[in-house]
Amino acid sequence: MSLQLSLKSVDKFYGPVGKGVHAVKSISMDVPRGDIIALLGSSGCGKTSTLRMIAGFETVSRGTIELAGKQVQTLPPVRRNVAMAFEGYSLYPTVTVRDNIAFALKASRLAEAEVARRVAHVTEMLEITDILDRFPSSISGGQQQRASLARALVRDADLHLLDEPMGQLEPQLRTLLRGRIKHYVKERGLTAILVTHDQTEANALADRIAVMEGGVLQQYGSPAEIKERPANLFTGTFVGEPPMNVFPASVSVAAGRLTFDLTGGLDLRYDEAAFDPRVRKMLLDRKQVVIGVRPYAVHRVETGAAARVVANQWLGDQSHIAASFAGKTIVLVEHDRAPLSEGEPIRVEIRPQDLHVFDPTTGLALSHGNELAA
Amino acid sequence: METHSPLERLLRGIALTLVCLFFMFPIVWIVLMSFQTNETILRVPPSVVFMPTLENYTALITGRLETAAGTLNIDFMGNLWNSLFLSTTSVAIGLLLGVPAAYAFARLKFRGSEDIAFTLLSFRFAPPLLVLLPLTIYFQQLGLANTYGGLIWVYQLIVLPLILWIVRGYFEDIPADIEYAYRIAGHDFWSTFRRIALPLAGPGIAAAGLLSFIFAWNNFVFALVLASADKQPVTVGALAFVTASGIQYGQVAAGIVLSIAPTFALALYAQRYLVEGLSLGAVKG
Numbered sequence: 001m002s003l004q005l006s007l008k009s010v011d012k013f014y015g016p017v018g019k020g021v022h023a024v025k026s027i028s029m030d031v032p033r034g035d036i037i038a039l040l041g042s043s044g045c046g047k048t049s050t051l052r053m054i055a056g057f058e059t060v061s062r063g064t065i066e067l068a069g070k071q072v073q074t075l076p077p078v079r080r081n082v083a084m085a086f087e088g089y090s091l092y093p094t095v096t097v098r099d100n101i102a103f104a105l106k107a108s109r110l111a112e113a114e115v116a117r118r119v120a121h122v123t124e125m126l127e128i129t130d131i132l133d134r135f136p137s138s139i140s141g142g143q144q145q146r147a148s149l150a151r152a153l154v155r156d157a158d159l160h161l162l163d164e165p166m167g168q169l170e171p172q173l174r175t176l177l178r179g180r181i182k183h184y185v186k187e188r189g190l191t192a193i194l195v196t197h198d199q200t201e202a203n204a205l206a207d208r209i210a211v212m213e214g215g216v217l218q219q220y221g222s223p224a225e226i227k228e229r230p231a232n233l234f235t236g237t238f239v240g241e242p243p244m245n246v247f248p249a250s251v252s253v254a255a256g257r258l259t260f261d262l263t264g265g266l267d268l269r270y271d272e273a274a275f276d277p278r279v280r281k282m283l284l285d286r287k288q289v290v291i292g293v294r295p296y297a298v299h300r301v302e303t304g305a306a307a308r309v310v311a312n313q314w315l316g317d318q319s320h321i322a323a324s325f326a327g328k329t330i331v332l333v334e335h336d337r338a339p340l341s342e343g344e345p346i347r348v349e350i351r352p353q354d355l356h357v358f359d360p361t362t363g364l365a366l367s368h369g370n371e372l373a374a
Numbered sequence: 375m376e377t378h379s380p381l382e383r384l385l386r387g388i389a390l391t392l393v394c395l396f397f398m399f400p401i402v403w404i405v406l407m408s409f410q411t412n413e414t415i416l417r418v419p420p421s422v423v424f425m426p427t428l429e430n431y432t433a434l435i436t437g438r439l440e441t442a443a444g445t446l447n448i449d450f451m452g453n454l455w456n457s458l459f460l461s462t463t464s465v466a467i468g469l470l471l472g473v474p475a476a477y478a479f480a481r482l483k484f485r486g487s488e489d490i491a492f493t494l495l496s497f498r499f500a501p502p503l504l505v506l507l508p509l510t511i512y513f514q515q516l517g518l519a520n521t522y523g524g525l526i527w528v529y530q531l532i533v534l535p536l537i538l539w540i541v542r543g544y545f546e547d548i549p550a551d552i553e554y555a556y557r558i559a560g561h562d563f564w565s566t567f568r569r570i571a572l573p574l575a576g577p578g579i580a581a582a583g584l585l586s587f588i589f590a591w592n593n594f595v596f597a598l599v600l601a602s603a604d605k606q607p608v609t610v611g612a613l614a615f616v617t618a619s620g621i622q623y624g625q626v627a628a629g630i631v632l633s634i635a636p637t638f639a640l641a642l643y644a645q646r647y648l649v650e651g652l653s654l655g656a657v658k659g
Contacts, residue, residue: 057554077557084558090551094573104559151555 003066004191005031005054005159010063010073012049012215017061023049025215026063031193031208036185038194038206040239046215047195048087051161054193056080068158083157087164087195089148091136097143098132101150108156122154125180127173141168146177153184160185160192166201178204199239211235229373233363236292236356242320245330246292248360251283258283260291264327266305274352276370283357289366290358295320295333297354304347312340323348407627415623430628439617439625446617450629452604453611458636460522460597460607461590464529465583471530472537473579477571479538480545481553491538498535502595505531510599520602528596533586540585544578545571580647588637608633 011017012024024046031037039047052058054065056077065073072080083104091100098119105115123129126146131139136147145168152160165181166174182205185192196202202209203223211218211226211234218238219231230236236244249260253272258280260268268291272280283289307323307330319338322331323346332348340346353369365373378386407415409426433439439446478484479491509528510519518524548571556570557563572579594609601610612629615622641648 055554055558076562077554078560078562080558082558084555086551086555088549088551090549090555092552092556092570107560148555151559155559 002033003030004033004035004068005029005193006066007050007054008064008066010050010053010065011061012046012053012058013061023215024053027212027217028063029210029217029220031191033191034186034189035207036182036192036194036205038196038202038209039212040196040199040202040209041212042197042238045212047212048163049215050212051084051163051193051195054159055082055084055161081158082161083152083155083159084161085149085152085163085165087167089136089141089144091144091147091151093136096133096135097128097139097147100136100147101132101154103151104155118154119150122150122184125184126150126177142170142173145169149181153181153190158191160190162192162194164195164197166196166198174201181205199241209239211238213238229365229368230292230356231365231373233290233292233358233365236358236365240294242295242331242333244292244294244356245298246290246358247326247328248288249291250288251286253280253284260289262291262326264325266326268305268350270352276372278372279357279367279370282366282372286359286366288360290360290363292356292358293350293354295331297350298330298332299349299351300332300334300338301347301349304349307346307348309340309342309344309346311342312338314338321346404627404630407623408631410624410627412620412622412624415627430624431632433625434628434632439614439622446614448611448614449603450608450611450614450632453606453608454632456605456611457591457607457609457633460525460529461587463522464526464533464590465587467526468530468533468537468586469579469583472534472582473541473572473575474567476538476541477545477567480542481550491542494538495535497531502531506595506599513600519600520605522605525597525601525605528600529590529593531596532589532593536586536589537579537582540582541575541578544575548574577647580644584640584644584648587640591633591637 007027007029010024010027011022013020013022015021027046027050029037039050041047049058053060053073054067056072056075060073063073064071067080067082091097092103095103101123102115102119105118110118119132120129123132126149128143128146128150131143131147136144139147145165149162149165152162166177169177178201194202194205206223208220208222209226210220213234219226219235221229221231226235226239230239230244233246237246247262249262249268252259252261256272258270258272258275260270262268275283305325307325309321309323310329311320311322313320314337317335319334319336320331321334321338321340322329324330325348330348356368357366358364359366367373406422406424408430409428410424411427411429414421414424434448434450437448437450439448479487513519513524516524518527552574553566553570556566561569591607592609593607597605597607598610608629612626612633615626615629
């Protein structure tokens with residue numbers, strides 16, 4: 001698979017290099033042609049800075065960016081052949097929505113009929129055909145956002161950058177458009193980078209997700225990989241809704257039983273044979289670890305570790321149950337309505353194959369279920 | 375819709391009339407004076423009933439001022455032309471230099487940008503008299519005294535800071551992403567400036583140009599000291615009406631009417647831009 005974009009040790013400092021605010025820290029990332037990548041992270045994690053460096057609006061403090069086979073980090077935006085949809089829409093206020101969308105196509109001297117055909121195609125897909133002759137100031141925020149998205153998607157660029165492209169849309173429309181946008185991008189063979197803080201959007205649209213925090217690329221992988229094999233505590237707790245339950249634990253083994261002693265006087269005991277020998281050895285070598293378990297992998301059972309219900313919310317299609325457990329709160333997800341009231345004692349079970357184990361100091365993943373982390 | 379009681383409307387009408395009277399009376403009075411002779415102007419009590427005469431305007435346009443002490447040659451039309459030339463050229467140069475500079479101050483971050491911008495603004499703080507003496511000496515040594523070039527240069531002290539600071543605010547109000555969107559669609563920095571930034575800041579630029587034109591036109595002290603008769607604008611030229619046989623009020627009034635005519639016309643024409651331009655934040659993304 002050929003690479004469309006390759007970032008190599010890219011740094012961004014606002015202010016003098018080495019002294020200013022270090023917004024992006026040595027990011028390296030390869031994007032295959034035709035893929036959709038989501039940059040996922042909270043506000044201020046460096047995802048927009050990364051996007052703007054790729055577009056050429058921010059200088060690259062260190063490192064290289066290779067786009068479609070040539071180094072572009074010193075080129076002005078005009079010479080990078082990149083299309084972008086801006087978070088603030090940034091439509092040209094003096095021309096109609098139609099002209100906004102067709103603008104770059106006309107500038108590239110495409111035939112009139114072809115321009116019209118493409119504009120029609122993309123605007124039908126985004127459901128904005130009825131506002132094409134209006135001016136940006138007279139349409140709603142959601143329509144402006146879709147116009148801005150259309151303006152980027154309609155182009156034949158080497159790379160399409162989409163900065164929070166659906167933030168202003170209603171949930172139903174967002175769900176509908178996710179599928180259509182993905183289909184459109186794939187059908188035209190475009191390569192796209194999407195900046196978002198919405199996990200559902202990232203999961204639904206992206207072939208790969210790049211999780212960022214504190215200017216550092218925490219993990220880069222497929223949605224399934226990110227979910228099943230989080231590289232560190234941050235990714236583990238950031239991705240997934242509700243977030244992963246984490247507990248510090250000390251590990252010991254006696255009489256064929258492997259015990260996680262959780263702070264708060266609670267033990268999780270397993271048959272030693274339930275663990276792969278390499279995982280077992282790692283656990284016993286480490287002694288102090290942090291264990292994580294997804295809410296949907298915490299099961300209510302007859303005999304298990306004791307917990308007490310703190311809150312029980314029925315969301316219409318699933319129950320979120322919060323319970324005090326080992327001095328902290330554990331969250332369970334059940335797909336049926338759970339008949340539990342506040343203060344009710346329950347017993348929970350966590351299966352060994354659902355355990356994620358992390359290093360307590362570095363936060364790096366050590367094992368996922370019965371496999372050692374890479 | 376708001377509704378008003380008749381009393382409210384009456385009070386409002388009276389208030390508006392008073393305000394109009396207060397602001398318009400001097401202008402109306404000057405216009406009336408310009409059609410009268412010195413004798414009718416100075417009669418006591420003053421009256422608005424008189425035989426209109428065009429002799430004040432004739433005197434100004436022909437350049438011959440008849441006074442009790444004899445005929446005086448004045449060059450009022452020359453002064454008017456000087457005013458027009460000096461103000462227009464100064465504003466044109468001010469816009470040419472100031473608008474790109476304002477854009478740079480608004481968009482580019484470079485070392486000392488704030489200090490430079492503030493220094494330029496501070497020219498407006500200093501009283502002109504403070505710099506006049508050294509300027510006069512420099513200008514005499516450089517051969518710039520009594521030249522249009524020298525005057526236009528000094529006029530930049532008036533117009534450049536004004537243009538720079540008004541237009542800068544305007545550029546800052548345009549979301550940078552609109553320009554980025556244009557640049558990423560295949561345009562260079564220069565054409566983005568021309569096609570996106572300039573049109574969007576248009577009202578601000580028009581307002582700044584208009585205001586600085588008025589300021590340049592009204593300038594008195596620089597032209598008084600740095601130019602002699604043939605280069606002087608109307609503001610200084612009007613001094614000629616203070617003659618040995620008294621002040622020629624009729625001609626002064628006619629001179630004022632003629633000299634405010636261009637700025638008045640310009641302001642009327644561009645008042646839409648002026649209001650838009652001075653109410654910052656009028657540009658939306």
